[in-house]
Amino acid sequence: MANTPPIEDILQTTAPTVIIRDPQLQKRAQHARAQLRSIPFFDELGVNTVIHADVYDNDFKLIDYTHHSSQDISAAADSVEFPLVHITTQQGLQEYGEENLVHELLERSVEEQERYILVTDTTSPRLPTYMPKPGRSVVDDYDVAVKDYETLSNRYLEDYVDSALPASTTRNLHYHRASEYHKHHDAPADSLESIYDYTRAPTGSPVWESLYYFIEHDLENVLNDYSERIRDALRSWTERGETQKIANQMLDALRRCDFEKAQLEDYQQTNPNLR
Structure with a gap:
């Protein structure tokens, strides 16, 4: 494996806060697959602390990474350290109590200029409690970069993997x-x-x-x-x-x-x- 380029080069942004849409993420009630597929990608780029719901992993890790349960960490978001990947969905934000967690981590990331990667099922995640205006989303209120996982992974596989x-x-x-x-x-x-x-x-x-x-x-x-x-x-x-x-x-x-x-x-x- 060749030396991995800096994460800024791969993500093509210097913004510390990045929203990455992964179309593989689906509602929890459906038979979703590969919700955790992006973790090895970010691990190779040097980010191996991940927040996600317990329901995704079934007590099994394909690779070694530091996992924080989204349910457990919600009350202690100020204790988790950056850089950080957070995998969730719009449903997770609104129906499973992750809205406050995402809001606090966004605020910290912007204020501290530390790496926070929010992997979700939309390019415009909404926080209705904090952004009550219809149609308003995180990208309207925060200085964030927006990327697509399939585009990023395709390019990485072509350029750096045989x-x-x-x-x-x-x-x-x-x-x-x-x-x-x-x-x-x-x-x-x-x-x-x-x-x-x-x-x-x-x-x-x-x-x-x-x-x-x-x-x-x-x-x-x-x-x-x-x-x-x-x-x-x-x-x-x-x-x-x-x-x-x-x-x-x-x-x-x-x-x-x-x-x-x-x-x-x-x-x-x-x-x-x-x-």
Whole structure:
């Protein structure tokens, strides 16, 4: 992976407060997918503290990042440190109590000139309590930059990533970095299912990280008894495709290792031709 350019170059703005529309975000009552897909992108750009609703992650992190629950942090918004990514929707603002949180973080970001990235489902999020005039939104009252996640990720994938996955399959950078690694090590790289085939995954592939997460967080019972929860957790990171197949491949690898970290390390270090 080449040196990552400054975040200002990637976002094409020096404004500390940025609103990024991600069309993948949907109302919570619907069967939304990939609400967390932008997290690896911002993590690579140096921002890995994230606020989002607990409902999105199902006790699973595809990558390591600092998570603040939007429900828990609302009463202590002055304690969270910038730089910060906040993932929510207009529905989250108005129906799930995040309006005050967003308002306070916007005020702090503008006053302190610190990086606050609000990822949401609209380019003009509204805070009705603070902006009662119909049609008025955050972009009317604050000096913010407005960007589109699909445009940003497309450009980044073209310029800085050598992935065998098409952007139309996923705009989750973690998957593309895994594909890139596999491609450079002559391993399957052109589909998510092939990337998560642990019998053929290179020793240094990013796909092993998820298995260690399960072991280190003692999720054996979850995996054995509630594999659909893992499938659903993967849906929060994956736009399309059958996440159950990937979940099954994770389960197979963990069961081969009896959910033991030492055995997983040995399995990971084994030549793929001998697994």
